[in-house]
Amino acid sequence: MKYIIAIVQPHKLEEVKKALEEEEVHLMTVSTVLGQGRQKGRTQIYRGAKESGGLLKKVKFEIAVNEDFVNRTIDTIKKAAHTGQIGDGKIFVLDLQDVVRVGSGERGSVAIN
Amino acid sequence: MNTGDTAWILMCTALVFIMTPGVAFFYGGMARRKNILSILTQCFAIICLVSLQWVLFGYSLSFGPDAGHGIIGNLEWIGLRGVGQEPSSTYAGTVPHLAFMMFQGMFAIITPALMVGAFAERVKFSALVLFTLLWSTFVYDPIAHWVWGAGGWLGSIGALDFAGGIVVHVSSGVSALLLAILIGKRVGYAKQAFAPHNLPITFLGGALLWIGWFGFNAGSALEAGGLAANAFVTTNTAAAAAGMAWAFMEWKMDGAPTVLGIVSGVVAGLVAITPACGFVSALSAIPIGLIAGIGCYFAVARLKPLLGYDDSLDVFGVHGIGGIWGTLATGLFAATAINPAGADGLLMGNAKLFLVQIFYMIVCIAYALIVTGILYKVVDLLVGMRVDKQSELIGLDLTQHNESAYTILE
Numbered sequence: 001m002k003y004i005i006a007i008v009q010p011h012k013l014e015e016v017k018k019a020l021e022e023e024e025v026h027l028m029t030v031s032t033v034l035g036q037g038r039q040k041g042r043t044q045i046y047r048g049a050k051e052s053g054g055l056l057k058k059v060k061f062e063i064a065v066n067e068d069f070v071n072r073t074i075d076t077i078k079k080a081a082h083t084g085q086i087g088d089g090k091i092f093v094l095d096l097q098d099v100v101r102v103g104s105g106e107r108g109s110v111a112i113n
Numbered sequence: 114m115n116t117g118d119t120a121w122i123l124m125c126t127a128l129v130f131i132m133t134p135g136v137a138f139f140y141g142g143m144a145r146r147k148n149i150l151s152i153l154t155q156c157f158a159i160i161c162l163v164s165l166q167w168v169l170f171g172y173s174l175s176f177g178p179d180a181g182h183g184i185i186g187n188l189e190w191i192g193l194r195g196v197g198q199e200p201s202s203t204y205a206g207t208v209p210h211l212a213f214m215m216f217q218g219m220f221a222i223i224t225p226a227l228m229v230g231a232f233a234e235r236v237k238f239s240a241l242v243l244f245t246l247l248w249s250t251f252v253y254d255p256i257a258h259w260v261w262g263a264g265g266w267l268g269s270i271g272a273l274d275f276a277g278g279i280v281v282h283v284s285s286g287v288s289a290l291l292l293a294i295l296i297g298k299r300v301g302y303a304k305q306a307f308a309p310h311n312l313p314i315t316f317l318g319g320a321l322l323w324i325g326w327f328g329f330n331a332g333s334a335l336e337a338g339g340l341a342a343n344a345f346v347t348t349n350t351a352a353a354a355a356g357m358a359w360a361f362m363e364w365k366m367d368g369a370p371t372v373l374g375i376v377s378g379v380v381a382g383l384v385a386i387t388p389a390c391g392f393v394s395a396l397s398a399i400p401i402g403l404i405a406g407i408g409c410y411f412a413v414a415r416l417k418p419l420l421g422y423d424d425s426l427d428v429f430g431v432h433g434i435g436g437i438w439g440t441l442a443t444g445l446f447a448a449t450a451i452n453p454a455g456a457d458g459l460l461m462g463n464a465k466l467f468l469v470q471i472f473y474m475i476v477c478i479a480y481a482l483i484v485t486g487i488l489y490k491v492v493d494l495l496v497g498m499r500v501d502k503q504s505e506l507i508g509l510d511l512t513q514h515n516e517s518a519y520t521i522l523e
Contacts, residue, residue, distance in 0.1 A: 011506050014305040034521050042507070045515045056507070057147075057521070085503065 128328025147508025278388025286433025355382025358406025
């Protein structure tokens with residue numbers, strides 16, 4: 001089991017979500033996050049006071065998948081979130097030790113499906 | 114000079130002023146969260162710009178003594194020369210000329226602000242500033258002169274427009290439609306939903322508009338008397354009918370009445386009653402409002418997706434269509450029993466007014482479209498009308514104004 005974290009451009013939210021659903025990856029958690037990578041942040045100004053290093057808004061997907069879904073999920077996100085410009089984001093893949101479905105008490109890979 | 118009239122007109126001037134921040138909130142809530150500040154900034158910038166344009170030369174072009182053939186005012190009142198504390202000999206004889214000037218100035222301000230919704234979320238701020246000045250000078254000022262200026266040619270042939278159905282709403286509505294088409298669709302339009310980000314703010318804007326509209330319409334009587342009361346009542350009645358009509362249409366067609374729907378319906382009704390409010394009875398305001406609510410619902414929810422243009426916040430669907438209907442409705446429902454200075458409409462057996470209204474509308478639509486098209490080209494060549502794709506994706510708040518409306522972290 002793997003835990004996939006993908007940080008993508010906010011305007012790619014719908015596209016990535018739709019592409020994942022088409023690949024039958026239906027379980028995901030999405031949140032708005034702030035970050036900066038090579039794109040750097042944008043400087044903001046409030047009544048003359050500069051606030052540099054303003055972070056940029058991104059969308060974070062968190063998806064738990066079984067092994068047979070790992071590459072499919074990564075490829076789908078990579079394709080749907082791609083614009084070719086700086087700031088497209090990153091995908092992190094982590095080993096997942098265990099999963100518990102709260103409703104049924106199921107554990108392990110069955111709890112992901 | 115009449116102190117009651119003067120107090121009323123100054124009060125109404127402030128009420129009309131509040132409509133422009135109202136429009137800003139109305140549109141701002143409908144935009145995506147990355148663009149609300151751009152809309153608020155654009156509306157305040159328009160207030161500032163047109164305020165200056167108006168006292169420097171806009172008022173003279175619109176209301177100054179006719180320069181010939183009823184086409185434009187001359188520059189005799191440039192910089193408000195001769196416009197003082199005494200009443201004008203031409204307009205609103207019971208209030209200071211300055212009060213009349215400022216009351217009209219608020220109309221000149223709100224008109225370009227209405228267009229902000231059409232090219233929202235992609236217009237460059239510098240282009241908006243330049244375009245506003247040009248559009249006010251070359252579209253609004255002449256049309257205002259034709260209809261309301263002393264000796265204006267459309268006013269002389271008997272066209273009726275009590276508070277600006279054509280001068281304000283149709284002129285901005287059709288210009289906005291053309292601009293939305295010329296500037297092009299927003300990135301991702303129709304491929305993903307652009308949901309309004311803060312409907313309570315839109316509601317607040319709609320409420321400010323409704324309040325301000327009492328000054329807009331009832332103030333256009335230019336006296337504190339019976340005609341103002343008539344305009345006040347027809348305004349409220351039409352807004353109420355249109356709000357319910359739009360909400361019921363949604364309920365029937367889409368399954369639920371929505372807050373955006375009822376607020377949009379109210380605004381559509383206010384637009385439609387604008388040209389008619391001082392010429393029709395309170396009961397006539399009910400069908401005017403009902404048809405405005407139903408018609409504008411169809412324009413926004415059905416016609417726009419069908420034709421595929423991206424009038425982001427439906428300036429044409431609400432102000433264009435509502436204003437066109439209101440102008441025709443004036444030709445149908447007007448009655449000299451309500452306002453002896455007006456005329457009888459088709460339903461009172463007089464076809465002439467209805468035909469004049471149609472002619473009036475076609476002339477103004479054609480003029481607004483042609484000049485807006487030219488001004489678009491000029492501004493696009495000089496500074497570029499639209500931001501680049503990357504800025505549009507990040508949002509205008511950050512890329513045009515270096516600010517963001519909502520912080521995520523502290």
